[in-house]
Amino acid sequence: MxxxxxxxxxxxxxxxxxxxxxxxxxxxxxxxxxKVREIQIDVSIGEPPSxxxxxxxxxxxxxxxxxxxxxxxxxxxxxxxNGKNDENLPTPQSxxxxxSASPSPSFIDISPMLRxxxxxxxxxxxxxxxxxxxxxxNRISRLLATEPDADDEQFQxxxxxxxxxxxxxxxxxxxxxxxxxxxxDDPEYLELxxxxxxxxxxxxxxxxxxxxxxxxxxxxxxxxLDRFGFVHKKGEKATADERTDLQKRRIIKELxxxxxxxxxxxxxxxxxxxxxxxxxxxxxxxxxxxIVIWPRLLGAERLKHERRDVYAELLLRARLVSKDIKQIDLxxxxxxxxxxxxxxxxxxxxxxxxxxxxxxSMFNTEVGYCQGMSQIAALFLMYLDEEDAFWSxxxxxxxxxxxxxxFFVPGFPKLQRYEEHFKRVLKKYKPxxxxxxxxxxxxxxYLTKWWFGCFLDRVPFSxxxxxxxxxxxxxxxxxxxxxxxxxKMHEKNVRKHNMESFMEFIxxxxxxxxxxxxxxxxxxxxxxxxxxxxxxxxxxxxPRPEDLSEVPTKALGPILQKPMASIRDEIHEIQxxxxxxxxxxxxxxxxRKESARxxxxxxxxxxxxxxxxxxxxxxxxxxNGGGGGAGGREVPFEIPTRRAPNGSPAAAAPTDxxxxxxxxxxxxxxxxxxxxxQSSNTPTTTTHSSSSHRYQHSNSSRGGTPLAxxxxxxxxxxxxxxxRASDSEPDVGSPMTNTRDSDWNGSAAHISTATSRITHxxxxxxxxxxxxxxxxx
Amino acid sequence: MLExxxxxxxxxFKIVLLGEGCVGKSSLVLRFVENKFSCKHLSxxxxxxxxxxxxxxxxxxxxxxxxxxxxxxxxxxxxxxYRGSNGVLLVFDITDRKSFEKVKNWVLEIKTCLGNTAxxxxxxxxxxxxxxxxxxxxxxxxxxxxxxxxxxxxxAQDNVGISxxxxxxxxxxIEHSRTRSTEPPSTNRSIRLIDNDEAERSxxxxx
Numbered sequence: 001m002x003x004x005x006x007x008x009x010x011x012x013x014x015x016x017x018x019x020x021x022x023x024x025x026x027x028x029x030x031x032x033x034x035k036v037r038e039i040q041i042d043v044s045i046g047e048p049p050s051x052x053x054x055x056x057x058x059x060x061x062x063x064x065x066x067x068x069x070x071x072x073x074x075x076x077x078x079x080x081x082n083g084k085n086d087e088n089l090p091t092p093q094s095x096x097x098x099x100s101a102s103p104s105p106s107f108i109d110i111s112p113m114l115r116x117x118x119x120x121x122x123x124x125x126x127x128x129x130x131x132x133x134x135x136x137x138n139r140i141s142r143l144l145a146t147e148p149d150a151d152d153e154q155f156q157x158x159x160x161x162x163x164x165x166x167x168x169x170x171x172x173x174x175x176x177x178x179x180x181x182x183x184x185d186d187p188e189y190l191e192l193x194x195x196x197x198x199x200x201x202x203x204x205x206x207x208x209x210x211x212x213x214x215x216x217x218x219x220x221x222x223x224x225l226d227r228f229g230f231v232h233k234k235g236e237k238a239t240a241d242e243r244t245d246l247q248k249r250r251i252i253k254e255l256x257x258x259x260x261x262x263x264x265x266x267x268x269x270x271x272x273x274x275x276x277x278x279x280x281x282x283x284x285x286x287x288x289x290x291i292v293i294w295p296r297l298l299g300a301e302r303l304k305h306e307r308r309d310v311y312a313e314l315l316l317r318a319r320l321v322s323k324d325i326k327q328i329d330l331x332x333x334x335x336x337x338x339x340x341x342x343x344x345x346x347x348x349x350x351x352x353x354x355x356x357x358x359x360x361s362m363f364n365t366e367v368g369y370c371q372g373m374s375q376i377a378a379l380f381l382m383y384l385d386e387e388d389a390f391w392s393x394x395x396x397x398x399x400x401x402x403x404x405x406x407f408f409v410p411g412f413p414k415l416q417r418y419e420e421h422f423k424r425v426l427k428k429y430k431p432x433x434x435x436x437x438x439x440x441x442x443x444x445x446y447l448t449k450w451w452f453g454c455f456l457d458r459v460p461f462s463x464x465x466x467x468x469x470x471x472x473x474x475x476x477x478x479x480x481x482x483x484x485x486x487x488k489m490h491e492k493n494v495r496k497h498n499m500e501s502f503m504e505f506i507x508x509x510x511x512x513x514x515x516x517x518x519x520x521x522x523x524x525x526x527x528x529x530x531x532x533x534x535x536x537x538x539x540x541x542x543p544r545p546e547d548l549s550e551v552p553t554k555a556l557g558p559i560l561q562k563p564m565a566s567i568r569d570e571i572h573e574i575q576x577x578x579x580x581x582x583x584x585x586x587x588x589x590x591x592r593k594e595s596a597r598x599x600x601x602x603x604x605x606x607x608x609x610x611x612x613x614x615x616x617x618x619x620x621x622x623x624n625g626g627g628g629g630a631g632g633r634e635v636p637f638e639i640p641t642r643r644a645p646n647g648s649p650a651a652a653a654p655t656d657x658x659x660x661x662x663x664x665x666x667x668x669x670x671x672x673x674x675x676x677x678q679s680s681n682t683p684t685t686t687t688h689s690s691s692s693h694r695y696q697h698s699n700s701s702r703g704g705t706p707l708a709x710x711x712x713x714x715x716x717x718x719x720x721x722x723x724r725a726s727d728s729e730p731d732v733g734s735p736m737t738n739t740r741d742s743d744w745n746g747s748a749a750h751i752s753t754a755t756s757r758i759t760h761x762x763x764x765x766x767x768x769x770x771x772x773x774x775x776x777x
Numbered sequence: 778m779l780e781x782x783x784x785x786x787x788x789x790f791k792i793v794l795l796g797e798g799c800v801g802k803s804s805l806v807l808r809f810v811e812n813k814f815s816c817k818h819l820s821x822x823x824x825x826x827x828x829x830x831x832x833x834x835x836x837x838x839x840x841x842x843x844x845x846x847x848x849x850x851x852x853x854x855x856x857x858x859y860r861g862s863n864g865v866l867l868v869f870d871i872t873d874r875k876s877f878e879k880v881k882n883w884v885l886e887i888k889t890c891l892g893n894t895a896x897x898x899x900x901x902x903x904x905x906x907x908x909x910x911x912x913x914x915x916x917x918x919x920x921x922x923x924x925x926x927x928x929x930x931x932x933a934q935d936n937v938g939i940s941x942x943x944x945x946x947x948x949x950x951i952e953h954s955r956t957r958s959t960e961p962p963s964t965n966r967s968i969r970l971i972d973n974d975e976a977e978r979s980x981x982x983x984x
Contacts, residue, residue, distance in 0.1 A: 327848055330799045371798075371848040410850055445857060500841065503826035 189578040192571060195325040202354050206347040227287070228461055229340040229382065258286045265292060273297065278473055282526055284518075285469045290383045297472040299399060300391035310557065311387045314359040317559045320567055324361040324369035328354060331374040341382060352386045353378055360393055363557045367397065370408040372452035379456060379468065398552060401475030406543075406550025407452050413548035418479060419447055421540030425484050425532070433487050436495045437502075446506045451479045458511050463518045470522070474529070477538035481529040489516060489524055788838040790950050792943075793859040795883050796868035797876040798847030801902040804933035805868060806844050809943055814934055831940075831947050838947045856890060863950045864896045866942070869917075871901040871930065872909040877917065884924050896953050897926035898946040905932040 201208065225231050257280070264277055273281065285293050295301040304311075319325075332353050336342040341349040356377045361369040376396065380389035397405040406414025423444070426434040437444075449458055454471045456464050471478045487494060490510070497505055514521060532538035543550055559567075794802040803825070807813050810827045827842040845851065845858045859865060867883050869876040880899055887897060899921045901912060914930065921928035927945055931938040 327798060368850075370850045371846050408850075411853055443857065445854075448854070500826075500828040504828070507825055 186574070186578055189574045191323065191326075192574050195320075195322070198325050198329045199319050199354075202346050202351045204346065205351070206344045208346070225340060226461075228465070230336075230461060231338050231340065231343065254286055257283070258288060261286055261289050261293075265289070268296075273473060281469050281473050282522060284466050284522075290465075290469075294380070294468075294472060295384060295388045295392050298392045298395040300388055300395045303391045303395065304387055310363075310560065311359060311390050313560055314362055314557055315355055316564065317562065317567060318358040318362040319355075320571060321559065322358045322361045322369075325354075325358055327371070328357045328361070328369050328374065331371060332357075335374040335378045336382075339378075339382065342378060349378075349381055352381050352389070355386055356381065356390045356393065359390055362559045363394065364397060364405065364552055365556075365558060366410075366552055366554055367405060367408045372449075373408060375453045375456050376404075379453075402471075403476065403550050404452075405552055409548070409550070411548045412448075413543060414550045415448060415451065417540050417543055417547070417550075418451060418476075419444055421537075422447060422480055422483055425480060425537055426487060428537070429484065430487055430491060433491055433494055440497075440499050440502065442499050442502055446503070447483065449507075450483055454479065455482060458507070459514055459521075460511065460518075463514055463521055466518050466522050467525075470525075477529060477532070478525075480538060480540070481532055482525055484532070485521070485525045485528045486510070488528060489521065785955075786836050788836060788947075788951055788954060789841070790838055790863040790947065790954075791841045791843065791861055792864040792866060792946065793843040793845065793862045794866045794868060795845055795855065795859065795887075796847060796866075797870070797873075797879040798849075800847065800868045800870040800873070800876045801933050802847060802866075802868045803844050805866070805900065805902060805931065805939055805942075806842055808933045808936055809939050810842070812936070814936070829943075831944055833944055833948045833951060836951055838951065840943065840947065855886065859887065859891065859895075862891065862895050863954070864898065864946045865891070866898050866900055866946065867926075868900045868902050869912070870903050871912050871917075872903055872906045874911045877901075877912045881920070884926065888924075894957075896946060896949045897924065898942060898949075899924075899926050899928045900942055901928070901930040902933060904930045904937060905935045 261280065264274075264280070268274070268277065281293075281297075295304070322328075332342075332350050333345070335353065341347075342353070344350070353374065357369055357374060360367075360373070360377075367373075373393070377389060377393055380392050384392060396402045397408070403414065406412075406417075423434070426437075446458075454464070455467050458464075459467070467478065467482060490505075493505065493515075494502065516524075529538060794806065796802050804814060806825075806827050807815060810829045825844045827844065829840050829842065831838050831840060843858050843862075845855070865883075865887050867880045867887075869880045871877075884897060884899075887895060899917065901914070901917050904910075917930075918928045927949060929938055929942040929945065931942055933939060
């Protein structure tokens with residue numbers, strides 16, 4: 001109450017700016033471990049919060065765009081209907097402040113922007129929020145009563161209850177009915193919640209109680225597992241070579257082949273496969289060796305070693321920010337659920353599938369996630385580990401032989417080009433089939449499914465594997481050749497079919513039984529391909545310059561340039577925009593996050609903290625990232641790779657990039673690496689993304705000595721001096737009374753609690769995390 | 778081709794299913810055509826075709842049902858699927874408001890591309906999840922009426938309303954087909970449709 005307010009003027013500011021060497025401390029480290037209750041104040045709304053409309057004011061607030069109001073304008077927004085509180089005890093004491101308050105006066109002087117954060121406004125809001133908070137508390141208590149299990153989430157709920165209780169005790173009365181803000185308010189927030197809940201379900205794994213029963217297949221239906229791991233219904237006809245006599249012969253053959261392959265691999269040091277190996281690949285890579293051969297054929301193995309951290313770093317970020325998580329989750333639920341590895345919901349391989357696809361969605365941002373990729377990734381995951389699968393998927397997308405990017409990128413440019421070419425090929429070599437299809441008016445839409453997954457799901461799986469073996473070696477000429485080969489081998493059938501039966505035949509019949517053995521098909525395919533090659537019809541003409549690019553034109557993995565800290569800040573910012581909903585207890589997720597944050601506060605964990613059971617490398621990253629930014633860790637990222645459209649004559653210019661990609665590599669990562677996070681001791685450390693922006697926080701007060709802290713707004717250079725009562729460690733000896741005083745004279749605000757951090761976001765929202773709550777102005 | 782006259786008793790119609798991902802398009806078709814429900818094993822299908830004959834009153838109609846991929850990215854292939862459709866089934870999930878908004882986009886697109894040549898049926902699926910409903914029946918009905926479309930609610934899981942939905946769409950298409958065929962006797966509709974479609978395609982490129 002007797003705290004004098006000291007306004008920092010320009011001199012102070014300069015002084016602070018001259019003093020950049022003070023230790024930067026992570027705010028969260030100093031910040032209390034207590035629950036953060038978030039309050040938002042919209043200064044820009046410019047109307048006194050009248051009792052009824054307060055909820056609306058708050059809810060609108062999160063999206064406020066105009067923030068920097070002149071102080072006078074801000075002053076008018078000070079509550080008028082809260083007069084009695086003004087004089088005496090304007091501070092609602094949050095549980096945090098009570099425990100940590102210091103007898104010493106604390107000062108804060110804030111830039112004009114911050115001045116608007118009137119304590120009164122906060123008080124008023126706090127009191128108005130008390131009713132919803134109580135409701136939330138009741139709800140949670142009920143929850144706890146019914147489910148006494150002390151698992152993670154409940155523990156967190158529990159701690160939340162205490163936080164709320166403490167808060168409410170200090171805020172009796174003044175219950176104001178605030179209508180709940182609608183959930184549709186903030187799409188970003190909703191997306192965040194959705195993403196987080198999906199990720200969490202995968203983290204919990206298949207045994208968590210909240211897996212809907214319907215999401216798991218009815219295992220009793222299946223008794224018969226084939227050699228690839230697919231489960232078949234009882235009595236379902238096994239594919240041709242599963243019959244016992246054939247199977248025996250096949251096993252003997254494969255065993256003898258394995259030996260030859262092992263010898264061959266030993267001498268295969270580098271470069272593409274030899275002629276002999278190609279021949280053998282046409283005969284089929286032994287089942288056991290695909291794990292080695294596939295990534296090498298794709299150049300994924302080398303890429304993985306060159307960019308060791310990229311996958312882990314991507315994954316870490318993708319799980320927090322990928323916009324494709326929802327679609328990926330929907331599709332995982334429908335990807336090879338009849339395969340042993342993917343049949344159990346949220347089981348390890350499903351989690352790997354989520355990881356690979358989510359990471360890739362943040363790597364190749366032009367494609368993101370597109371339906372059809374889940375089958376490919378799943379196929380890789382049947383043989384490869386996550387990281388190999390990731391790089392294999394990437395190579396499949398960008399390597400000049402395959403450029404599946406062109407299929408999956410919006411607009412599907414490659415699909416059109418290949419479809420036109422396929423029609424040409426069919427017309428040239430099988431005119432009668434072509435005419436029949438035209439006459440029956442059969443659209444070529446089956447090609448999409450054929451090509452996007454290289455015939456996965458459209459031919460028997462054993463044949464699809466053989467096709468993939470040669471697809472990886474030969475590249476996309478296989479797509480044209482096999483499509484034509486199907487028409488060729490089934491010419492008689494096709495010409496009998498009308499529209500209905502043709503679609504049935506193409507979609508289902510040949511997928512169950514192709515009608516020829518795999519070896520016959522491969523033999524025919526090889527002949528077809530060499531015929532097409534000799535006629536130069538095996539690939540379509542290159543894309544025209546005006547066509548959509550079939551290779552990535554944007555930098556890969558742009559998210560890697562963003563430090564984890566700023567990602568967390570952004571997430572936090574979205575959360576705090578929604579603080580209203582949080583405090584009314586409408587959504588279970590924010591609560592969990594808040595408490596997760598509180599619990600790990602000494603380490604400065606992210607607001608959203610996931611437990612990483614799956615990938616050991618991630619733990620270290622998380623640990624490193626904890627101490628403010630990414631803790632000086634080098635994170636490689638890609639420089640923009642401008643690559644020419646595949647084979648386009650107009651694109652001869654960037655040959656070097658093209659050559660790079662020819663080798664299956666992107667530009668060498670050595671040259672493209674740079675430190676984007678400097679040592680945390682330098683005040684200018686954190687590079688800021690455009691949308692998040694943190695005050696530097698210099699703190700020399702440890703152990704409760706009240707010392708001024710300087711917060712510097714990096715964007716404007718303004719320095720804010722913040723005097724702290726204590727480091728808000730609850731065990732600081734002296735009994736402290738929190739003195740939050742407001743000497744409101746129209747333009748200045750004093751906040752004298754321990755301030756943990758001030759965040760200033762791109763959309764002009766400044767957030768102050770006080771130890772008890774958060775204000776957004 | 779598909780031209781008919783008032784006395785005609787047998788018809789052939791092309792129906793395309795459109796709607797956001799995972800609203801149950803494939804499930805609807807599966808239930809309708811094979812009377813099965815599978816809540817999981819369906820992998821994402823990029824374009825699939827089913828065929829079923831229905832009897833409405835004294836007429837027989839052969840339905841060619843085209844099922845499409847739901848992801849936004851496949852939207853670009855929409856014109857290929859719905860070209861020449863007589864009926865469009867726009868499916869949304871009553872527990873997901875976003876999917877309903879998506880239906881509105883589709884209605885706009887269909888109307889621009891196919892004009893009045895196709896009948897639209899809006900289907901609110903997953904009514905077995907009534908307690909999670911986000912789109913009220915009144916809202917959806919009012920919207921459908923304003924667009925001159927039918928509205929039905931279904932549950933592919935519990936097999937509620939699905940054959941009704943296809944049958945009422947068929948009835949409407951028959952009626953449509955009869956009035957059309959009597960009105961402009963000499964027009965070859967399929968050519969006109971292709972023209973429309975081409976126009977729309979160029980529009981889409983510019984977007």
